[in-house]
Amino acid sequence: MLVSDDIQALSRAVSGPVALPDSPEFAAETFAFNAATVHRPDVVLGAETAQDVAAGVKWAAERRLPVAVQSTGHGADSAVDGGLLISTRRLQELQIDPVERTARVGAGVKWRTVLEASLPFGLVGLHGSSTDVGVVGYTVGGGLPILGRAHGFAADHVRSMEVVTADGALRRIDAGAEAELFALMCGSKGNLGIVTELEFSLFPLGEFYGGGIIYPGADAALILAAFRDWLPSLPDDASPSISLLRLPEMDFVPEPLRGQFVVHLRFAFLGSSEEGDSLLAPMRAVSRPLMDTAGPMSYLDVDQIHMDPSDPLPFMDGGALLKDLGEETVADLLELAGEGSDCPLLLVEIRPLGGALARAALSRAGELPNAVSGRDAAFLLFVLGFNMPPVAEAVAAFVRGILAAMAPHSTGFTLVNFHGVPGDEADRARAWSPAVYERMRAAKSSYDPGNLLRFGHTITGVPSVT
Template identity: 55%
Template sequence: MMSETALQELRREVRGPVLLPGESGFEQEIAAYNLATIHRPDVVAGVADAADVVAAMKWAAAHRVPVAVQATGHGADTVMEGGLLMATSRMQDFDFDPEKRVARVGAGVKWRKVIDAIVPHGLMGLNGSTTDVSVVGYTLGGGLPVMGRVFGFAADHVRSLDVVTPDGQLRRVDAGHEPDLFALLRGGKGNLGIVTSMTFDLFPLQDFYAGGIFYPGSDAEEVLTAFGRWALTVPDNVSTSVALLRLPELEFIPEPMRNQFLVHLRYCYVGDAEAGARTLAPMRAVSHPVADMVGPMTYQDIDQVHLDPPVPLPFLHAGEFLRGFDADVVGALLQQAGPGIDCPLLEIEIRLMGGAYAKASEVLDAVSGRDEPFHLVLVGLAASPDIDAISGSIKSIFKALAPYASGRTFVNMHGVPGDETDRARAWSPEVYTRLVQAKSRYDPDNLLRFQHAIGQPVVPA
């Protein structure tokens, strides 16, 4: 139970709102995009700037109160019980230099704000399947960009970070200043501090040919088999994935696609439309597409490639890397989720890796997945009473695909973290060892113990 004295101290030190359960605005501050996760902190601080984060962290350290941070809550996989939640949505500082192709964002800035500002200058950023997520949180988990085969992981292109470590110090880290901490923050998620701002590279982009093709779910075997062969032939300026979709009756889904089982090919080509169309031609010849939405595109419309839900929803997700995607993998997957199977999952995506993903970063980081050829992610709408069925389906698919999986995961898409062995799968053994050592050094009291925390047992508050 938090004392009134401690609460008043926090309210004096933090300029943003400090709220307790039941107070006006509390629910809005703690709300996550993933509606299946309802946090229950003892107190929430709507931090306004880096000074607020420093003050709140020093307060937490002095009172031994565990801490979590949230910008949008897309990665809210587990419920926070007790402690202090710092909500960073007010931290909206953003500027960029179109000549130097560099941007700097505060912790609460979403990709959409960045994309709308930079595209008119012929630039793009390394966002993921939706621009509705925060740039910082997404990148700290490595960042798996829509255009990753062309440019690599988002974390590879971070120039510097301002981070408040659990001792309450605000540090600016880069390749020349505290390089070990800089490396482990980029891909190590939120284990070592709270990042208040980030400076990163932008990229020139002119011709861009992209979008999606929808096929009938009844042809899933034909489409997936063709994708597995075709994906291994595409050049590095192509980024692509394919997904099995079982679309529910929701307002944001176009009416003809509601309650339909479809296969969705996602395609991005950096180059002119004619060359992009030639590369895509083998997949256009497969099956009888229900809709072909691929064409010349402005990068401002990048959300149209994956068509992620534009509104908060309750969901469960989990992912792992696959060592290949041949006929055997397709067959094992379709036995669990193919035509005629009562599969409760909204989406099963197979993403082609390789290309620039496989290239080592010029500056050491903690990203996993460079040597993996494919990535699998499973998503289910976690609406009661379907939660048990969704969880069971995820486990069944992973079991069926175990002979073809590498045993590794990508931390942003890992899903609900299990025991320490399970959490460690998000990194190589060498990186995980370095993370655990750094966790002991920077966070000896284990204040940052929520979400995908590693290396230490929970310390009672």
């Protein structure tokens, strides 16, 4: 149990604020974008520098207290209970190198900030469906980008990082310095250390075509079959996805669509208006769109492709990698979540993988593949519902139920950023291939033998601190 001397020692060792559960700042310091998750650490540290993170971890290690990290709380799949929570949101350093085509960011930077700084140089980073997400939490989870089929996972393009390991040491690592730790940090989530700074590649952006088509949910069977048949015609520069949406009566939903069950095709394409229109033509003809926003797009509007909520909301989600989108897979999905089903979920989404996502990234990590797994899968199935009364229980049961029912179509694995609530050890292990998992366990034994970093999507196999 912590006594006031302990808290004073932490406050003396750091420059950022330290808050206890009974202090007025505690709620704001621990608040998560996923408002269903309320963290209850023994103490929270608002780190202002990398040295604060190192001092916080060292302080916790001396007291054998577990340590968690949060930037935005977009990935707050489970609550932190006890221990030290380090908030990184004040770590806002940002440097763009337009010549080297790199960005260097502090651990609190969101993708929107990178985008606004890099776009004037004609460069973009590999963010996902919402630029409100934190760069570091997303990237250490692999990072499945909106342009993933063209460029691969975000973790494939990390150049270097600064990381605090469980002994409190601040290390700068890359493909040459502590190569195995570096390779594994790219995809192993927060299991092996807390990143304070990340350097990664940016990509030149030429013409960009993007947006979405919204169809009546009644045509879901037709549209999903057409989607499957259309995919082989697309180049890797095109990244589509499709979802069944039960849209709530909420502000982030465009007025005419509130309360409706619809199918949402999303499309991001690195090319001209003519090519984009021509690629999309078969999907425009398949049913009568209720809304069609696809066309030449300013990249600053990229969040309009998925239209993810930008305000904090309570939600529960989960995901699984699929082997195919064959007739049986589609039929089973529609029986569970199509029109006439009792599905209470906001979103049931299919993201095609393949292209550069399927190719292992050896270039930056020398001979060592990084920890991103699931490259052999054809699709990602992702489901999400609002975790609030009166539907919270039904949503939780449905998230689990739909993933269990779709298991015959799954590879048995998932991506850690889309895993949802971490379950038991076997469930958590589904986020990595067995080979990567064994490498992570070996690294955990060397870098975190006391299992200090043991919240969330944690790996086990090493003795826990008691």
